[in-house]
Amino acid sequence: MAGASSEFERPVEIEGGRVQGAALDPDKTVYGFKGIPFAAPPTGDLRWRPPAPVPAWSGVRPCTVYGPTCPQLKLPPPFDQDLGPMDENCLYLNVFTAAREARERRPVMVWIHGGGFYGGSGSTDAYEGRSLAGRGVVLVTINYRLGPLGFLAHPWLSAESGRGVSGNYGLLDQIAALGWVERNIAAFDGDPDRVTIFGESGGARSVCFQMSTPLSRGLFHRAIIQSGSPYRALGRLSEPRAGLPAIEEQGAALARKLGCHSLADLRRVPAEALVQAARARTAPLISPSATPQLPADSDLIAGPVLDGWVLPEDPLDLFREGRQAPVPVIVGSNDAEASLFLGGLAGSSGGPAERLENLFPGHVQEILAAYPELSGAEPLTVLNRVLTDAIWTHPARALARSVNRSGQKAFLYFFTKGRLGRLERFGAFHGIEIRFALGTDLTAKEPFTEEDWTLSRAMQAYWVRFAETGDPTGPGAPAWPAYEEATDLCQELGAEIKAGPHPWGKACDVFDRIGEERRTA
DSSP, X not given: OTTOOHHHHSOEEETTEEEEOEESSTTOOEEEEEEEEOSOOOOGGGTTSOOOOOOOOSSEEEOBSOOOBOOOOOOOTTSOOOOOOBOSOOOEEEEEEEOOSSOOOEEEEEEEOOSTTTSOOSOSGGGOOHHHHHTTOEEEEEOOOOHHHHHOOOHHXXXXXXXXXXXXXXXXXHHHHHXXXXXXXXXXXXXXXXXXXXXXXXHHHHHHHHTTOGGGTTSOSEEEEESOOSOOTTOOTTSGGXXXXXXXXXXXXXXXXXXXXXXXXXXXXXHHHHHHHHTOOOOOXXXXXXXXXXXXXXXXXXXXXXXXXSSSSOHHHHHXXXXXXXXXXXXXXXXXXXXXXXXXXXXXXXXHHHHHHHHSTTOHHHHHHTOGGGTTOOHHHHHHHHHHIIIIIHHHHHHHHHHHHTTSOEEEEEEOOOOSGGGGGGOSOTTTHHHHHHTOTTXXXXXXXXXXXXXXXXXXXXXXXXXXXXXXXXXXXXXXXXXXXXXXXXXEESSSEEEEEOTTHHHHHHHHHHHHHHHHO
């Protein structure tokens, strides 16, 4: 409503000082406060330490421009995106809130961006908050340290810590941001007792890690997990190759590669040189072996590690035993998650059975038997379906089952809507649902159709209603039943929105068995 925005025309008082945002629309109904520091710059001697309190400033701090993104390698298309300036001083967040004539406490949604813990930013156009904020929530998007800056483990750092651990600085940044929200969000009309954390891919896994760490208990009250889960038929965080000793050795190898003989030397390495030397990357979907081993001079695979402090236990064990944070959950995946990652296999030799045998030795015939409709299909079609279900579909359903068994409500979805234009051939690919859920088709290269907007409005209604009440069903979209193992109902989010048995439930059952076999082997 025009003229209803006077409270955010004035500076807002928060810890550290006063900040001034700006209206995001001509009628001044939604305001953005961009580039708010939530911790001290993690530079110099603060590199590879838990986030420190933000230094106070004098006067009014303009918050109309996004803060820098954590330094990272630029990715090739179609994974590339404009991340703006990069700097190690990257611990900033953004608040989007609507003006109201009568100020009221509104539910808060904290978006944790994806990118495999080595890339991404909370400050991109895909996460711009005017749409969700205009629907009745206060949206917060955050940055956190990535790659070797956020997850390097090294014996020097473990010895310095006082706890004998290192790594997980990026997760500590997320926790610091949630603490900032608890202490400050009321100044933006947010309700600190109704905080929903949500994210996609690495952001979804971050949500699972926050549900697993004792350090963030009580800082959030609901969770939305888009295409990420600790359940995997391909491995688990507590495997020896992913434990702290192995990750510390990777850090030691990086220090040797850079010619560093002390922690002081390592902290003096420019951030860009550190990122380039680490060449942080994600593990390939098609691996030459089921459990690839990393030589000492290999590229660094950076990410969360079981350190005994931030992550005392494997999240998979916590979820299986119902000991994760006791909050309701929306969780789901997309119909063609793997399609973006398989382009390099086009025209290559070897059928799907041969490639799958490397990942699932001894189980290929059992897996393919779960897909009679794929008999005679193109190899990439088969691989896309099987890998999508192994890495995303089955883990989402397994997490919904765990949450349900623990006594909390879980709401399972399956996203099936593709896009027109250059992305059409990828179908409902990994990450496609983000713009629908956030309503951010503002600068997309393939504009939303009216059918797209219908789905986006419904998804936003679900996400906002869940943030308000812990249940997505309400005005603005068809009813969404809570997940129950007996019925195996999930909500299809596509050209049609409807509840029904999971379309790939039989395959999920197979991957459940494989995952359990590997867990107990």
